[in-house]
Amino acid sequence: MTVEPHSDPEAPPGSDAEAHKTEQPHDAHHHAAHTWQEARQAAFDAATPIPPGPVALRIALGRRLDRDIVALQDMPHYASSAMDGWAVNGSGPWIPVEPGTRLAPHQASPIATGGLIPPGAKAVLRTENAVLSTDDEGLPILMTGGTARPGEPRAGEHIRKAGEEALEGDTLVKAGVELNPAHLALAALAGYDEVQVQGKPVVRLVLTGSEVVEQGTPAPGQVRDTFGPQLPDVVAMLGGITGGQQRIGDSYDEWLAALEDVLPEVPGAPDLPADVVITTGGTGRSGTDHLRRAVAELGGRLIIDGVAMRPGHPAVLAELPDGRFVLGLPGNPLAAMMALSTVGAPLLAALGHRPMPPVEEVPCGTMVEPDPGRTRLMPFRLLYGMASPAQHTGPGMMRGLAAADGVLVVPPHGVQLGELVPAFALPWGPPIPRRGDGEAKAKPRSTARTGQPKAKPAPSGPVDWSALLG
Numbered sequence: 008m009t010v011e012p013h014s015d016p017e018a019p020p021g022s023d024a025e026a027h028k029t030e031q032p033h034d035a036h037h038h039a040a041h042t043w044q045e046a047r048q049a050a051f052d053a054a055t056p057i058p059p060g061p062v063a064l065r066i067a068l069g070r071r072l073d074r075d076i077v078a079l080q081d082m083p084h085y086a087s088s089a090m091d092g093w094a095v096n097g098s099g100p101w102i103p104v105e106p107g108t109r110l111a112p113h114q115a116s117p118i119a120t121g122g123l124i125p126p127g128a129k130a131v132l133r134t135e136n137a138v139l140s141t142d143d144e145g146l147p148i149l150m151t152g153g154t155a156r157p158g159e160p161r162a163g164e165h166i167r168k169a170g171e172e173a174l175e176g177d178t179l180v181k182a183g184v185e186l187n188p189a190h191l192a193l194a195a196l197a198g199y200d201e202v203q204v205q206g207k208p209v210v211r212l213v214l215t216g217s218e219v220v221e222q223g224t225p226a227p228g229q230v231r232d233t234f235g236p237q238l239p240d241v242v243a244m245l246g247g248i249t250g251g252q253q254r255i256g257d258s259y260d261e262w263l264a265a266l267e268d269v270l271p272e273v274p275g276a277p278d279l280p281a282d283v284v285i286t287t288g289g290t291g292r293s294g295t296d297h298l299r300r301a302v303a304e305l306g307g308r309l310i311i312d313g314v315a316m317r318p319g320h321p322a323v324l325a326e327l328p329d330g331r332f333v334l335g336l337p338g339n340p341l342a343a344m345m346a347l348s349t350v351g352a353p354l355l356a357a358l359g360h361r362p363m364p365p366v367e368e369v370p371c372g373t374m375v376e377p378d379p380g381r382t383r384l385m386p387f388r389l390l391y392g393m394a395s396p397a398q399h400t401g402p403g404m405m406r407g408l409a410a411a412d413g414v415l416v417v418p419p420h421g422v423q424l425g426e427l428v429p430a431f432a433l434p435w436g437p438p439i440p441r442r443g444d445g446e447a448k449a450k451p452r453s454t455a456r457t458g459q460p461k462a463k464p465a466p467s468g469p470v471d472w473s474a475l476l477g
């Protein structure tokens with residue numbers, strides 16, 4: 008069967024897959040209220056962009072400028088010497104005088120590079136072209152010498168004039184630019200301590216589980232923490248600022264205290280509440296899973312309580328009365344990353360003024376059986392332009408994701424060999440290659456814009472490469 012590719016991986020009402028779905032009841036754990044697409048949209052819609060605000064230069068790297076940086080005064084704001092030497096007035100020989108005093112004609116005073124040009128000075132004679140000696144009366148006198156050209160220094164020579172770089176009011180960096188280190192140095196040169204940047208969500212991490220250890224080889228019953236080493240960086244890749252990381256055990260009191268503790272730790276930033284708290288573990292419904300109860304006790308509202316997907320279905324998104332979002336990721340490592348991609352990525356995008364993370368399409372190099380009622384997120388590897396589900400992708404594993412080129416969003420009705428399947432890129436991974444122009448529904452694309460070669464059309468007789476992949 009060749010299924011017409013469509014961007015919505017859920018079965019459309021009335022389709023074969025939909026009919027199949029109604030025949031098989033959902034499993035007992037399948038309480039999910041949202042489909043994969045609905046969950047993404049709900050997370051995106053729940054957030055409004057964080058307003059712009061001032062940020063200290065030392066933490067402004069990578070932030071998007073919201074207000075032009077303009078020269079507050081002429082730059083440089085005073086005339087200075089470009090050389091070590093002598094500030095001089097008129098032609099030589101010159102009578103040396105104390106630095107900083109007004110120079111009368113034929114007077115000179117010592118000056119260093121960057122030094123303030125004294126009143127009356129017309130030029131700077133560099134040290135190596137100056138000779139200090141004495142006149143007939145034994146008084147000090149300055150003359151040109153060394154390699155000096157005749158007539159040196161000409162008027163204005165080696166003087167950096169005020170306003171050479173910018174005049175007061177000139178625009179130095181335009182709003183909308185992502186600030187790089189040179190922008191920050193320029194802002195400092197212009198006298199700024201802070202710059203006005205677009206809002207970006209501050210995310211606090213609360214990692215739970217008393218069985219979780221941070222070092223060494225874990226004993227049976229223990230598990231090595233997989234979130235500490237990746238979540239702060241992934242959050243940053245998704246457009247958040249990680250504001251501290253806290254570890255707690257499995258007691259309800261610890262959960263409640265962690266969610267009540269509003270202040271993140273962002274070095275150099277003012278003490279403002281976090282915008283998002285990401286928790287790991289405790290999304291289940293056992294006695295040690297306290298997320299929903301703690302949210303309820305704090306007066307919070309559940310926006311997403313489970314998603315019809317695998318892995319990651321217990322994902323929770325809530326909003327607390329103070330406006331903070333709580334994103335509850337399941338404890339299983341791969342499940343957590345899939346929940347973060349589904350719910351966290353759209354949430355952080357919306358808070359950070361960015362569009363919904365894109366979902367592209369890739370031809371699938373294998374057939375995937377239906378799994379009625381839920382979307383499967385499958386890390387895949389690309390081989391000859393075709394996606395093959397990676398191995399080692401159990402909810403508690405990281406090996407498949409670590410080797411993956413992206414994640415397939417497999418619809419409940421499954422996938423036929425060679426069919427186009429929705430897929431998203433990993434925050435650290437390559438972009439999903441777009442299809443060649445020759446294929447139906449391919450989006451128009453200019454190679455000039457991306458500088459990347461066009462993807463080759465999928466071979467007409469698809470091959471199952473999955474056996475070759477680790």
Ligand SMILES: Nc1nc2c(c(=O)[nH]1)N[C@H]1C(S)=C(S)[C@@H](COP(=O)(O)OP(=O)(O)OC[C@H]3O[C@@H](n4cnc5c(N)ncnc54)[C@H](O)[C@@H]3O)O[C@H]1N2
Pocket residue numbers: 036214215216218219230231232233234235287288289290291292296318319320321336337338339340342402403
């Ligand atoms: N009776 C049921 N049991 C479970 C269900 C269910 O529907 N009914 N769902 C399963 C699914 S699916 C998932 S996913 C997990 C969700 O678990 P929690 O979010 O409650 O997380 P925990 O129980 O605390 O831990 C689950 C698992 O993950 C390990 N873990 C926790 N933190 C870390 C960490 N930092 N690094 C590595 N691994 C971690 C933890 O040791 C557990 O093995 O529930 C299933 N059960």
Ligand code: MOO
Pocket residue numbers: 316317318319320321337339342343402403
């Ligand atoms: O959905 Mo759990 O999320 O399978 O691992």
